[in-house]
Amino acid sequence: MEFKLVKQYKVAASVDAAWQLLTNVPEVAGCMPGAQISEQLDATHYKGNVRVKVGPAVAAFAGDIEVLALDPATRTLRMLGKGADKGGSSASMDLTAIVAAADDGGSTLNGQANVIINGKFAQFGGRMMVSVSDVLLGQFAATFSDKARALEDARPSAGSAPASTGHAEPASTTVTPSDAPPLPAPAPRAAAAAPAARELNLLSLVWAILRGWIMGLFGRKA
């Protein structure tokens, strides 16, 4: 199945810090829960993997990332990612990401992606795909914001970035029910740069989606 994602997230750091982070592909990949870059082949080609855990089963996607364009003038990144797991799912994503300055001194991360999913995930996950990607990207954006903020704080000239008051995408800061396994927590802010290749835990993901859905039923934004 093929779908388009158009997303915008607030970043609690200046546009320069956000752009600096965006150009660091391994760091950006590390913002995705369960994802990491395993090898850099050349200036624009990387190998990476994503681990997904569903209960006791772990699926491992291995894939290639190619940076197609990196334009500092427009602060635009275009990249192509392709991967497959041995259990029979594959995915590809054509992503354009732009960072832009925001009025409050922070910045925004604008993403547009064309995603094609094949195999088991496309069969069974079709109805969930949009909700799942919302939650995943929410987590991605939260980590991205944290890392950008950490970069900013580490800069000697760190200036007037807005107070870090949490993340723009509420799904990423959800409080999970106490009896549920916790969401893969956003990295602690201070130690944001640590690459956290955790497994993406689908059970906790289900909680987040379910919660979002129930909130939606009552007309509240999850």
Place this chain on the structure above:
Amino acid sequence: MSALIDDRQKELMGMGVARLRKEDARFIQGKGNYVDDIKLPGMVHMDIVRASVAHARIKRINKEAALKVPGVIAVLTADDLKPLKLHWMPTLAGDVQAVLADEKVHFQMQEVAVVIAEDRYSAADGVEAVEVEYDELPAVVNPFDALKADAPVLREDLAGKTEGAHGKRYHPNHIFTWEAGDKAAADAAFASAAVTVKQEMFYPRVHPCPLETCGCVASFDPVRGELTTWMTSQAPHVVRTVVSMLSGIPESKVRIISPDIGGGFGNKVPIYPGYVCAIVASIVLGRPVKWVEDRIENLSSTGFARDYHMTGELAATADGKILALRTQVYADHGAFDACADPTKFPAGMFHICSGSYDIGAAHCRVDGVYTNKAPGGVAYRCSFRVTEAVYLIERMVDVLAQKLNMDKAEIRAKNFIRREQFPYKSAFGFEYDSGDYHTALKKVLDAVDYKALRAEQAAKRADPKCPTLMGIGVVTFTEVVGAGPSKICDILGVGMFDSCEIRVHPTGSAIARMGTITQGQGHETTYAQIIATEIGIPSEVIQVEEGDTSTAPYGLGTYGSRSIPVAGAAIAMASRKIHAKAKKIAAHLLEVSEADLDWEIDRFKLRGRDDKFKTMKDIAWAAYHAPPEGMEPGLEAVYYYDPPNFTFPFGAYLCVVDIDKGTGETHVRRFYALDDCGTRINPMIIEGQIHGGLTEGYAVAMGQLLSFDAQGNIQGNTLMDYFLPTSAETPKWETDFTVTPSPHHPIGAKGVAESPHVGSIPTFTSAVVDAFAHLGVTHMNMPHTAFRVWKQLKQLGIAG
């Protein structure tokens, strides 16, 4: 005297009686014996590794990890089957199908490898551990893309073959072109007609989804060289023949047993790779191998139905007399042509598409096409492609009525084949056996007060505040069932006759065996009723056995409503052989001439003498104890019945729906179904069959859909998505009947189980579209889910 006759009739429980189903005693107590109930000593389990993508080259299959899983005994791939030449197998449609994907996968969920293990869990773990690497290829998911000049070639194994099993192939992804009727005559009628209409429609891919999925237990005895396989098959004898041909084991050493079957609906006619692999595994390992698929596998890989892209055209006079019909169909057969049709009919009986109407000229053309989807094209509760044909003509008559602003019932009555025209030769060459369409339609219209319904509809259309749109669907269908005369119908060269063997025991009870196999139809009950009436033995002491090829006579099985039209006739004819012999014995016992004997319920009596008689029970004893001199002892008969023609059951259905203007939710207010299946054997079973067929029709029309995304990923192959109505969704059914016996059938019966499915589907569409007819809508494709209907409302500016 008449009271005594009534008592004897009652004891007999013959034809026409609402006898309770004999099989239900075991089913409602959980004592049925299905394939998955069979457990043999030393039995191992098989599970299947399936393709995750729709179209790809297989780069590598790594079994190593799977073989290390505790309990896993073996992993087989196409390479393992190659030395046995079993990596490909013939289909029933003259094509070949990969048993296990050979270098390439052609559809998602295709069989790629099998894992044999000590238990079902280990087999599943083994499947998870098999690693398959694919080189993905672009997938083709509809016939129009498949026939484009630059489309990827799906079947590389057929490269360069311009001739298929059914004639010329004009594109590497083209399977066959099949035509019927007279194109020149139809074209001429269209050229000069006052009115013509044309409508495109898509009959989507659906799945019969029987409650019991497919499976088998294969048990090869290496010492005796005998293969016994319990299998969910609607045609066990055909399977035996195919298994013998494929394996080289003499047919006399192959035994196929269809035990209790939890619904077939066409899904259990084809021969699936899972069966073949289980049999091979049993032969290789010398142990019994069980394979039972799960629901997802059933919905994704076994025989689907329909997937016909149809264009219909009608030519008519200005006052609505239909002059000619033309139709073109693009049939999506999936990756292999594994349709289950009589061999000479690659589009089945689609040429019944002139329906119940007297149409002078007609032509139809069906082009079969390969795509990256599961193979199939089975007759889902219908005779071969009859559902598609009936849908086409009934939709077209509605479209014509709307164009002419004529009433949908009136235009049908105007074009019906009249009672006195039977036997009627259709423009497509069928000879309709009998019918009385005007009476059937009138009975329905009177029962529902059709005029009042149309008046209510007009009032509602005039009232802008009415929260609903009201639609009235009318369908008058004719089916063609009971395949079939062996001069035109065969499967793999075996004529489509059917058979019955009856043995009357010395004490007057009997056992009867047939070449068919019940899957819920109630053969044990109804077949016994035919014999009871024909030879005067109470149905309670007649055992009916089917499905074991080692005991039952050869028959082509149960599908396409052929049990009663073909096997039912064989039962009557075998009974009549016994009856004739019994009469000789009775004459001998009474010391009179046969000519002086009259038959009455259960006995031969001397004409005019109630006290001089011999009952069938007396005669049975005599047949073993003291037969007339020179007569062969015993009282048995076998009959192979080759039908002279098909039978043509018909019906008139009417449906009233109310569609919520805000949500698109369709409420079926009323559904009135009148069926004419000729002679009625058991009214209760007929009622049950009609309820079941209507419910499955409702499922197809209102919700069932196997859809695929552009990459060939099957969407919604679980019961979370695939609509299987329960009593909560199912509308209330009102049933009615007329009786117009078939003149060529020994008891005049035509078959009934499929009529309600075939007839109801276009009725629902007719009703839904009728709700929008005053707004210029002529057709809406199924399924009529709330969302899809809402989109129509939205498009018309009705829904907010």
